[in-house]
Amino acid sequence: MRASADAYLEVQRSAAFQEVRSRYRRFVVPAVIGFFAWYVAYVVTATTAPGLMARPVAGAVNVAMLAGLGQFLTTFLLTWAYARHARLRRDRAALDLRWTTQELTRTRGDAP
């Protein structure tokens, strides 16, 4: 147990791992704050300011419809952006680290 624990601590301190972790966090933290604030703002506005939401934009479409469809749109866009970011900026480095870590835990004498 101690041997493989050392291996994990060693990987955690390595520059390569810290780079993967910070890439992940630099994308995810603002994204989560952003979509959560946008959703809460939508729900609070819809329940407390129906007058604003009812303002017509074009034909039958009003602010509320645009905001609701906007939630769908931002969800799809953020999904696409996250997938792209993970594929291009994180996957390869994470996979390399996976093999390094498994190699380390094995050579230290016990299975992961």
Add this chain to the structure above:
Amino acid sequence: MTGEHQTLALLLFSAFVAVTLGITTWVSRHRRGSAEEFYAGGRLFSPMENGFAIAGDYMSAASFLGISGLIALYGYDGMLYSVGFLVAWLVVLLLVAELVRNCGRFTLADVVAARMRERPVRIAAGTSSVTVSVLYLVAQMVGAGSLVALLLGGTGEAARTWTVIGVGALMVVYVSLGGMRATTWIQIVKAVLLLGGTVALTALVLVRFHGDVNRLLLTAAERSGHGEKFLAPGLIYGGDWTSRFDFISLGLALVLGTAGLPHILSRFYTVPTARAARRSVIWSIGLIGGFYLMTIVLGFGAAAIVGTGTVRESNAAGNTAVPLLALDLGGGADSTWGTVLFAVVAAVAFATILAVVAGITLASSASVAHDLYASLRRHDAEPRSEVAVARLAAVGVGAVAIALGLLARDLNVAFLVGLAFAVAASANLPVLLYALFWRRFTTRGAVWAVYGGLVPAVVLVLVSPVVSGSPAALFPGADFQYFPLQNPGLISIPLGFLAGWLGTVTSRETPDAARHAETEVRSLTGAGAV
């Protein structure tokens, strides 16, 4: 509804049952009975297959019939639900899916317990997972009974009782014989049927209006009797501040609860890697998003074509809006196509319920066997095969669900789904996020986070207007209502996070840096993942 509708719907539904039982037999033919096989289906599903299965697990009859019905009755306010149900998937995609796939084996407790003293954490997480599953399950069982009464016109008590028993028995057979592999294929078949039915109806609605969505909305507003107000929020939640806070509470529960639903979490273990888990969530976001967009068209379509008044006369909660719409789109009650479409909708709704209950039963039997039984059995006792216990647990969960479903069949249980999400968001999500992201998190913090969300959520519901003190309550005669909101999320979710923080800062235990390093490295790289 006439006899023809019933016969055709029953025929289609029997075909679905036959196909799913066939799948169950097929996948269990060379059963090796390993835990890997039973809980995770061998972990070799493709992202697309798992994406369809996740969508199948998530899109319940309450979404298909309930949300479209709410839109048909109240217009825009019904749409608020579909937004919450979809946005929730961003929490799953960004924070949960990949990390959980990397760190865990079968259940939520696996992820949390890896860093902690195992026994108390497993018992806590197992208890809250089983609570969420049973709440969700009872809602589906009662829903199945009412659906039969509603769609087939058999208001007879016997028909409803036998439906609940039949649904319960089938889900036990799927789960205990077929495990995750059969359950996954059933979800996939169901997702394809449900999406196929929804696409067909949506296309027919759009064709009826020559693709002019503007005119569809205007006609819906006109025929609803509410005019322009129908297209803006406020018809359900615009009344007083209590109802506004109630919706905000429900909205929070929907968005934060999805990532804590045990039957959704267990789906990520059916694919080989975290990357595959991410791709399956992307598939499911596409499918679920498309589905909820179509339910909006169906809801406004039902208001425009059938008329809000007719929908309300047929069922006060709006659950018959889509079946009535199908009847009309096919050419009316006496036409062949009307009959066919109506029967298809009824059969799809049954298939939906059956698949959803199978998924939940499997997840709760995993929590019982893998978390609770494994922690509670005496250590000197003969360790029985965990899978055998899980199969038995599926039978037990099925029996409990049938019993509660029968007891609650005349009660208004619509709040149960919202409650299940609220409990998942209050008891499961805080502990999961703390365990994945907080270095100082301790065993006491984990246990407090679970109970600190679970207990307030359940207690607040017991003293809320859904249980007593209002005409629509479970016990309309009694009055022990002290909490104004129907959904406890607004209070209990922050309490869950607060309790986890408080438990951690007050515990004397020093967090184990090495085990935190292990969780962090494994969650982000997949090292040592099973």
